[in-house]
Amino acid sequence: MNVSLVLVATCGVLVGTGVFLMLERSLTRVLVGLVLLSNGVNLGFMVSAGEPGEPPIYGSAPTAAMADPLPQALVLTAIVITLGTTAFLLAMAHRSWQLHGHDEVQDDVEDASIRRLADADETSQGYDLDDRDQHGDHTTTGPEEDRG
Amino acid sequence: MTGLGVTALLPLPVLLSLLGAGAALMLSGRPTLQRWVSTSVLAAVVAIAAILLVVVDREGPQVLTLGGWSSTLGISLVADRLAALMLLVSSVVTLAVLVYSIGQGITDDDREAPVSIYHPTFLVLVAGVSNAFLSGDLFNLFVSFEMLLFASYVLLTLGGTTARVRAGTIYVVVNLVSSMLFLISIAAVYSAVGTLNMAQVALRVGEVPDGVSLVLQLLLLVTFSIKAAVFPLSLWLPDSYPTAPAPVTAVFAGLLTKVGVYAILRTQTLIFPDSDLTVLLLVAALLTMVIGALGAIAQSDIKRMLSFTLVSHIGYMIFGIALASTAGLSGAIFYVAHHITIQTALFLVVGLIETRAGSTSLLRLGGLARLSPLIAVLFFIPAMNLAGIPPMSGFLGKTGLLQAGLADGSPLALVLVAAGVVTSLLTLYAVAKTWALAFWRSPEQAHDMTTSMIDPDSGTPAERHGDHVHMGPVTFGPRDLEAARSLRADDDPDRDLHQLLLEDALPRRLPLLMTAPAAALVAVSLALSLVGGPFYAYTDRAAADLADRQPYLSAVLGEDAR
Numbered sequence: 173m174n175v176s177l178v179l180v181a182t183c184g185v186l187v188g189t190g191v192f193l194m195l196e197r198s199l200t201r202v203l204v205g206l207v208l209l210s211n212g213v214n215l216g217f218m219v220s221a222g223e224p225g226e227p228p229i230y231g232s233a234p235t236a237a238m239a240d241p242l243p244q245a246l247v248l249t250a251i252v253i254t255l256g257t258t259a260f261l262l263a264m265a266h267r268s269w270q271l272h273g274h275d276e277v278q279d280d281v282e283d284a285s286i287r288r289l290a291d292a293d294e295t296s297q298g299y300d301l302d303d304r305d306q307h308g309d310h311t312t313t314g315p316e317e318d319r320g
Numbered sequence: 321m322t323g324l325g326v327t328a329l330l331p332l333p334v335l336l337s338l339l340g341a342g343a344a345l346m347l348s349g350r351p352t353l354q355r356w357v358s359t360s361v362l363a364a365v366v367a368i369a370a371i372l373l374v375v376v377d378r379e380g381p382q383v384l385t386l387g388g389w390s391s392t393l394g395i396s397l398v399a400d401r402l403a404a405l406m407l408l409v410s411s412v413v414t415l416a417v418l419v420y421s422i423g424q425g426i427t428d429d430d431r432e433a434p435v436s437i438y439h440p441t442f443l444v445l446v447a448g449v450s451n452a453f454l455s456g457d458l459f460n461l462f463v464s465f466e467m468l469l470f471a472s473y474v475l476l477t478l479g480g481t482t483a484r485v486r487a488g489t490i491y492v493v494v495n496l497v498s499s500m501l502f503l504i505s506i507a508a509v510y511s512a513v514g515t516l517n518m519a520q521v522a523l524r525v526g527e528v529p530d531g532v533s534l535v536l537q538l539l540l541l542v543t544f545s546i547k548a549a550v551f552p553l554s555l556w557l558p559d560s561y562p563t564a565p566a567p568v569t570a571v572f573a574g575l576l577t578k579v580g581v582y583a584i585l586r587t588q589t590l591i592f593p594d595s596d597l598t599v600l601l602l603v604a605a606l607l608t609m610v611i612g613a614l615g616a617i618a619q620s621d622i623k624r625m626l627s628f629t630l631v632s633h634i635g636y637m638i639f640g641i642a643l644a645s646t647a648g649l650s651g652a653i654f655y656v657a658h659h660i661t662i663q664t665a666l667f668l669v670v671g672l673i674e675t676r677a678g679s680t681s682l683l684r685l686g687g688l689a690r691l692s693p694l695i696a697v698l699f700f701i702p703a704m705n706l707a708g709i710p711p712m713s714g715f716l717g718k719t720g721l722l723q724a725g726l727a728d729g730s731p732l733a734l735v736l737v738a739a740g741v742v743t744s745l746l747t748l749y750a751v752a753k754t755w756a757l758a759f760w761r762s763p764e765q766a767h768d769m770t771t772s773m774i775d776p777d778s779g780t781p782a783e784r785h786g787d788h789v790h791m792g793p794v795t796f797g798p799r800d801l802e803a804a805r806s807l808r809a810d811d812d813p814d815r816d817l818h819q820l821l822l823e824d825a826l827p828r829r830l831p832l833l834m835t836a837p838a839a840a841l842v843a844v845s846l847a848l849s850l851v852g853g854p855f856y857a858y859t860d861r862a863a864a865d866l867a868d869r870q871p872y873l874s875a876v877l878g879e880d881a882r
Contacts, residue, residue: 194497199489206496213503220511243510246459250503253466257496260473264489267480277493278486280559 179219186212199265199275203258210254214247326375330384330397330454333365333407337447341440348436355422358439362415362446369408376404377858381865381875383456392517392877396456400872401862402653406453406582409657412844413574413664414446416837420668421567423833424675438478445471445571452579456876457517458506461583465502465547469495472576475568476560483563491560498546505539512536519876522591522869530596537592541584541601548580550638551608554631558615561630562623566671569623573630574664578656581637585652588641589866601642602732606739609635613746622670622680622754626663629706629747633659636743639736640721643728649863651720654856658713658848662702665841669698672830672838673758682757686766689759694835696759701842703755705849707748713848718744720856 186208193205221243226233228241265275272278279287340361347354376382381400388394399407421438448468455461473495477488510516512532513524525533542553549557557577561569588595595601612632619625637659640652672695674680677688689696701712708714718740725737757766848855865871 194493202493206493209500210503213500213507216504217507217510220507222511243507246506246510246516249459249463253463253499256470257492257499260470261492261496264477264485264492267477267485268489271480271482271485277489280490282559 174223175219179215183212183215183219186215197276199268199277203261203265207258214250217243217247327382327384329368329372330382330399332368333450334447336361336364337443337450341443344443345440354439358443359418361443362411362418365411366415369411372399373404373408376401380871383875392515392520395460396517396876397454398456398876399454401865403453405657405862407450409660410449410575413660414571416841417567417571417664418442420834420837423831424567441471441474449575449579453582458509459516462502462506466499472572476564478565487560487563490556494556498543502543505543508539509536518590519873522873525591534596537597540587544580544583548584549577549631549634550604551611554608557631558624558627561627566667566674570664570667573667574660577634578660581634581656585641590869590872593869595644598642599732601638602736605635605638605642606736608638609739609743613743616750617746620682625750625754626666626670629750630663632743636721636740640724643724643733645724645728646863646867647724647727649866650859651717651724653859653862654720655717658717661841661845661848662705665702665838665845668838668841669695672834676830682754685758686761686763698838698842702845703751705845707751708744711849713845713852716849716852
């Protein structure tokens with residue numbers, strides 16, 4: 173099967189940028205990332221579906237020359253589903269903005285509480301080491317001194 | 321096959337739920353009528369699933385090709401023994417949860433859970449789950465996953481409160497990524513074998529090069545493992561589930577991960593029977609079991625503890641699937657059915673605790689056994705069942721899996737047998753700790769313990785080592801300390817159970833519509849133990865079908881399968 177290199181490259185770029193944006197903290201960027209990613213995936217679906225051909229309308233062309241209509245129907249379904257998800261995520265970003273004034277993805281409560289404890293210097297030794305890497309200001313106080 | 325017969329029942333679980341969802345949406349102005357519609361729809365689905373189970377067990381897999389297209393072109397719905405069992409268990413559980421949520425809606429303030437949206441969404445969720453169990457081709461499976469996921473997004477963020485939006489964001493994004501991965505897998509499967517009908521894929525996948533089929537298998541496995549919360553793809557779960565309303569958490573924990581397990585079971589047995597990934601699956605099962613159980617021990621909130629045990633026990637099912645022997649598959653199927661029931665029951669009971677005592681945090685609870693003996697019994701039975709105390713169904717399921725592991729005999733399988741025993745002991749420790757703290761100590765004791773956490777010198781038997789507080793057999797970690805501190809803070813409106821009891825600020829009795837479904841599910845889990853023999857015989861037959869593949873293939877493809 174011959175595949176158009178341009179399509180494959182476009183697909184790769186879309187998926188790559190999509191994944192990159194989804195790693196962002198802001199939900200709006202995650203959303204844009206999702207849209208790019210899903211377009212990349214849909215394009216990939218079309219690429220993998222076989223060679224292009226005549227429109228698959230009964231009697232309009234010899235069967236062997238027709239394109240495979242099934243992947244197009246599947247991609248159409250996938251597009252509709254992505255549309256719905258995009259709308260839902262947009263609503264969540266809006267709600268998050270209403271509640272917090274920003275649309276950033278929040279931390280897990282467990283992560284957040286561990287970080288708060290780390291800031292209050294009541295940490296286990298293991299965690300303090302991690303924390304020291306992130307903030308230079310903890311480097312001077314060792315955990316042993318804290319415990320006193 | 322006759323034109324209209326038993327096969328006409330096949331689409332009904334999906335169709336009835338969807339039509340019911342539409343009707344419930346139209347009746348959103350009339351809550352009583354809406355409740356009757358949704359309850360009767362689910363009751364009908366239970367009846368249909370029961371009939372299907374009997375018929376399928378007697379006559380073999382039933383297939384319906386929608387719209388009369390040939391099964392390789394159109395969408396086919398297939399019910400074999402496994403699918404029929406999953407359908408029956410899931411519909412019983414969802415019916416119980418629906419009745420429970422109706423009971424809760426009557427007492428709770430409806431601001432948090434607008435009932436007019438809740439019922440239609442719940443029915444769409446049921447339709448999606450049923451469709452996933454019945455679907456015979458991969459794209460239909462994708463669509464049903466999307467149906468149930470969409471419903472779950474809405475249910476998880478009901479009311480749009482701060483905590484739910486926070487937990488929902490992670491859940492939604494993780495599931496979106498897994499949906500994209502599923503779509504990529506479908507594209508890869510289609511381009512490799514030119515069909516999406518699972519039976520036909522199963523026949524043709526042998527013709528593609530080994531490397532390609534391995535990639536297809538890995539893609540599908542990763543996709544479904546995210547949904548099934550197999551470690552290391554399980555990290556999203558313990559944070560997402562506990563924030564939802566109790567009945568929603570119950571149905572999520574009971575069902576949604578099991579749909580992923582079902583998909584793994586179906587694809588691994590049907591499409592890739594001679595798997596090269598046995599070792600990978602076994603290692604994933606091992607890590608899922610042990611790390612989940614360790615996480616459960618560290619929790620001070622009952623809902624979070626249960627979420628971790630949920631992850632941990634997914635490991636048992638993956639273990640059975642990885643063994644791929646009839647005994648292993650049979651054990652896995654038994655364990656799935658058992659676990660759906662008790663995990664849902666446990667979350668419903670935790671909802672009862674929340675209603676009665678105002679919290680699910682172990683720092684605030686105490687003396688529940690005296691306060692409400694009914695809750696104590698309802699919690700104790702499924703909790704012990706989860707830990708696998710004989711003679712309950714959890715013990716039967718684990719024994720079956722461990723025997724299958726011993727029969728397999730490979731070193732890794734033996735390690736997993738040991739890990740299975742350890743995990744069940746760790747689970748026992750986690751639920752026993754919960755039991756001791758929430759049910760057995762008095763509320764005053766709980767109050768004293770919590771307050772003494774902050775001042776370890778106040779004369780109570782608490783020992784403090786660094787950031788951990790030891791009290792008798794129980795250790796509280798840094799997170800508990802912080803929670804205890806927030807309990808002490810003057811501006812905190814939350815009070816622990818002792819203070820609430822002093823102020824007489826708790827509801828006196830639980831609504832019957834909440835206790836009855838929870839009790840019914842506990843009874844079902846006990847019934848599973850009572851009929852353990854015949855039930856195991858059924859799962860053995862189901863597993864034999866899966867291992868043989870031929871019944872499924874011939875039912876879908878007719879004579880072409882030979």
